Amino acid sequence: MASSSGRALLTIETLESLGLPTTLKGVVDDVTSYNIQSYLRWAGEEPAPNCPITFYDRHVDSNLILKNVKRLPLLPGYLSEVANKAVANILSIDFAFNPGAYAYPQRVPPPNFSSGCHVYDHYREFVGLISLRYASKLYLTPKDPTWQPCFVLDFDSRDGDFSASATSCLCYDPSRLKEKDPRYGMIDPDKRDMLSRLAETYPEISTWEFFPLTTSAKNLINRMRPVGPFQSETPGTIGYPSLNSSDPPPDAKSDLTSMLAQLEAERRQSMPRKAKAENLSPVPPLPLDLGDVVVPRRKKATKDYKPIPNHFLQHAWCRAADIDATFITFHCGKSERIGIRHRSSQTLYLSDPIDPAHCKNPAYGKLHLGLHLLAVKDAFERQIIREDNSSISHFSTKRPLDDSSGDPQRPHKKQKHDSGGGKANPVEESELVSNHMASRSLAIVVVHYGIYRSHIPSSFLRVGPSCATKPTKKTFKPARKLAKYPPTKYFVVTLTERALGSGAIGVVHAATVELELASGKKHQKKLVVKLAFLPEQQDKLRQEFSIYLRLASAKSRVEGILPVYGLFQDVETGALALLMDDGGFALSERDYQIFDENPRSKVTKTEFETLRGALKSIHRAGVLHRDIRLENMVADDQGRVFIIDFDCAIVDEQPSSHAAELRTLEYILRTPAE
Incomplete structure (x- = not known):
C-alpha cells in the first residue's frame, strides 16, 4: 500500500x-x-x-534599515x-486520520x-x-x-x-x-x-x-x-546628494502587530512627519546637483574577526x-x-x-x-x-517562485538592455564618456534597485588603468588621494537592477555611469560592473583584469572584446569593481533561428565570422580564453557580437592550444544546443 x-x-x-x-x-x-x-x-x-555585513547591507533604503532593537x-x-x-x-477537523x-x-x-x-x-x-x-x-x-x-x-x-x-x-x-x-x-x-x-x-x-x-x-x-x-x-562618503527614500511596506493587522504598534505610538508621535516619497524610476534622473565629495579613510584589513x-x-x-x-x-x-x-x-x-x-x-x-x-x-x-492598497509596494524585490528549479537562489540570467539615451550621436557620446572616465580616479557607487537606495554612496578608488583608451598604460601608479573631489574629478556608477549573474568571480550588475564636465554639462552611458568581495573572487577578478590589460596593449588590434574602464576598490570594504561596456544579451538566451545552410543556429554567417575572427585576434595576443560557450558570447542592439568573461583565461602562445579552442568555438556556433 x-x-x-x-x-x-x-x-x-x-x-x-x-x-x-x-x-x-x-x-x-x-x-x-x-x-x-x-x-x-x-x-x-x-x-x-567573517563579518556578516555585506556591501549591499550598507546601501539599504534609509526608511527600511534597522533603527531600534527592543525586548519582547x-x-x-x-x-x-x-x-x-x-x-x-x-x-476538530472532520477527516479520517490515517496514521x-x-x-x-x-x-x-x-x-x-x-x-x-x-x-x-x-x-x-x-x-x-x-x-x-x-x-x-x-x-x-x-x-x-x-x-x-x-x-x-x-x-x-x-x-x-x-x-x-x-x-x-x-x-x-x-x-x-x-x-x-x-x-x-x-x-x-x-x-x-x-x-x-x-x-x-x-x-x-x-x-x-x-x-x-x-x-x-x-x-x-x-x-x-x-x-x-x-x-x-553605512558608507562614509561625504557630500554626495542623497536619493529620496521609499515608504515602508505594510505590517499585518494582527493582534501581535497591533500590540507592537501601540508600544511604538508614543515614540512615533514624537517624531517629525516625513513627506511621502514618490515612486522613483529604476534609474535616478541624470541632472543630480553634484558637489565636492570627501572620500572616507581606507580601512585596514583585519585577519581575525571577532563577532559583534x-x-x-x-x-x-x-x-x-x-x-x-x-x-x-x-x-x-x-x-x-x-x-x-x-x-x-x-x-x-x-x-x-x-x-x-x-x-x-x-x-x-x-x-x-x-x-x-x-x-x-x-x-x-x-x-x-x-x-x-491596489498596488504592490514599489520597492518589492518581486522574485517569483520558479517551480522548475530546485535552486532557492534562483540565479538571474543576462538580459537585453535598452540602449536608450536618445542622443544625437551615441557613438561620440560614448567615446566622450569613455575618455573622461579614463582620467578620473574616483568612482562613486550608488545602489538603486529593490530595497536598495543609497542614502550614502560608496567610494571606489582606481587601482588599475583604463583599457579603453590608447595607448594603454603597462605600468600603473594610483593617483594621490585628494582632500576633496570636485564633480570633474569623479564619476557616478549606479547599479540599476538585481544581479545579472553570480559565480566564482563575484556578482555582475547592469549599471549607468554619469559624469560632469567642466562646463557643467552631464553625460551618461550604460555599463556592466563586476563586483568581487571574497579574497578568492578578487584574485580571479585581478587575473581577468590583467588579461584585459594584455589584450589592450597587444601590438595588433584585438577585435570582439568589450572596452574595460579600469579596476576600482572600495576604500571601506575592500570590494573590487571591474567596469566595462554592456555587451547586450548572451547568445544562450537567443531563440534558435534559420540561418544560412544551418537549419537551427544561434548566429548569422556574419556573426559567426566576426566571433571566429575575434578569437583569432585574442590568440594572436597570446591569450587562451578557456571558457568558450554561448553564455560567454553576447550581442547588442546594434548587431555587434563580443566574447566576454576572461576570468578563466591564461597567457598561452601555443598554436595547438589556439587551434583546439577555435574548433570548440566553431562546433558550438554551428551545433544547436540542447
Whole structure:
C-alpha cells in the first residue's frame, strides 16, 4: 500500500512497535511536547566567522534599515497561544486520520555537528518541516491525508562552517498545479488564488540564521541584547546628494502587530512627519546637483574577526527586508532568539534567549509550531493589505517562485538592455564618456534597485588603468588621494537592477555611469560592473583584469572584446569593481533561428565570422580564453557580437592550444544546443 505521494504507508503494528502514536491527538501531543536533544555535541574545530555585513547591507533604503532593537519577553507565550488554537482546530477537523500516511518527524540525531549547516539540517528535519506541514494542514489543505506541505525550509547561503542562512517559503505555485494533481482539489479556490499571487510577489515568508553548536555561538546569540536606538553601518562618503527614500511596506493587522504598534505610538508621535516619497524610476534622473565629495579613510584589513552581535542583527534585518519577511530567528542548538520585524517603526523586537533543549511552558515544538503558523498567517494578511492598497509596494524585490528549479537562489540570467539615451550621436557620446572616465580616479557607487537606495554612496578608488583608451598604460601608479573631489574629478556608477549573474568571480550588475564636465554639462552611458568581495573572487577578478590589460596593449588590434574602464576598490570594504561596456544579451538566451545552410543556429554567417575572427585576434595576443560557450558570447542592439568573461583565461602562445579552442568555438556556433 502506498500514499498518493508515492511513500509506503506504515501499518498500525509497525507504528506501535516503533513507539509512535497512532491517533491524531497522539501525534499532535508528540510534536507540541518535543524539545531538541540536550546531548547533542559539537564534533569539529571552532569555526572562524567573517563579518556578516555585506556591501549591499550598507546601501539599504534609509526608511527600511534597522533603527531600534527592543525586548519582547511575552513572545513565547503569544506563540504558545497561537499553537494551542491551531491544535484545537486540527483536532476538530472532520477527516479520517490515517496514521500510516502521517509524516512523522525524525527522532534520530545526526552523528555529529561540525558546521552551522549541520545545525540547519537538524532543525529542518526535526522541527521545521513538521511545523510547516501543520501550517499547510490548518490553513490550506485540511482534507489532505498525506500532510503534504505547501511550504518548505530552504537553504540560502553559508559563511564557511560558521553560519547558514535559510528561508521558509512556498514550495510550489498552486496556479501551476494540474487538476489531476490531488493537491489541486484540496485547496479552497480562493486560497489557491491567494497562494498563486503570493508566489508571484513574496514566496519567502521568514528568515533564519543558524550558527554552530558551540559555546561561542551561544554567547553571540545571548549578547544580541535590546540596545534601543540602533546605528546601522553605512558608507562614509561625504557630500554626495542623497536619493529620496521609499515608504515602508505594510505590517499585518494582527493582534501581535497591533500590540507592537501601540508600544511604538508614543515614540512615533514624537517624531517629525516625513513627506511621502514618490515612486522613483529604476534609474535616478541624470541632472543630480553634484558637489565636492570627501572620500572616507581606507580601512585596514583585519585577519581575525571577532563577532559583534550588532553586525549579525543588521545583516539578518537586511535579509528579511529584501524578501519583506516579518520573522527572523537566530538559532545555534544551544540558544535561540526569535525576532519580529516591525516595519513602520523600523524596530526589531527580540525574545529573551530560548533554550531549545529545556523549554517548558511551552515546549520547543509547540513554540515553533506557533511561529510557523503565525508566519504563514502573517504572509496572507499582508498580501491582502497590499492588494487592498491596489498596488504592490514599489520597492518589492518581486522574485517569483520558479517551480522548475530546485535552486532557492534562483540565479538571474543576462538580459537585453535598452540602449536608450536618445542622443544625437551615441557613438561620440560614448567615446566622450569613455575618455573622461579614463582620467578620473574616483568612482562613486550608488545602489538603486529593490530595497536598495543609497542614502550614502560608496567610494571606489582606481587601482588599475583604463583599457579603453590608447595607448594603454603597462605600468600603473594610483593617483594621490585628494582632500576633496570636485564633480570633474569623479564619476557616478549606479547599479540599476538585481544581479545579472553570480559565480566564482563575484556578482555582475547592469549599471549607468554619469559624469560632469567642466562646463557643467552631464553625460551618461550604460555599463556592466563586476563586483568581487571574497579574497578568492578578487584574485580571479585581478587575473581577468590583467588579461584585459594584455589584450589592450597587444601590438595588433584585438577585435570582439568589450572596452574595460579600469579596476576600482572600495576604500571601506575592500570590494573590487571591474567596469566595462554592456555587451547586450548572451547568445544562450537567443531563440534558435534559420540561418544560412544551418537549419537551427544561434548566429548569422556574419556573426559567426566576426566571433571566429575575434578569437583569432585574442590568440594572436597570446591569450587562451578557456571558457568558450554561448553564455560567454553576447550581442547588442546594434548587431555587434563580443566574447566576454576572461576570468578563466591564461597567457598561452601555443598554436595547438589556439587551434583546439577555435574548433570548440566553431562546433558550438554551428551545433544547436540542447
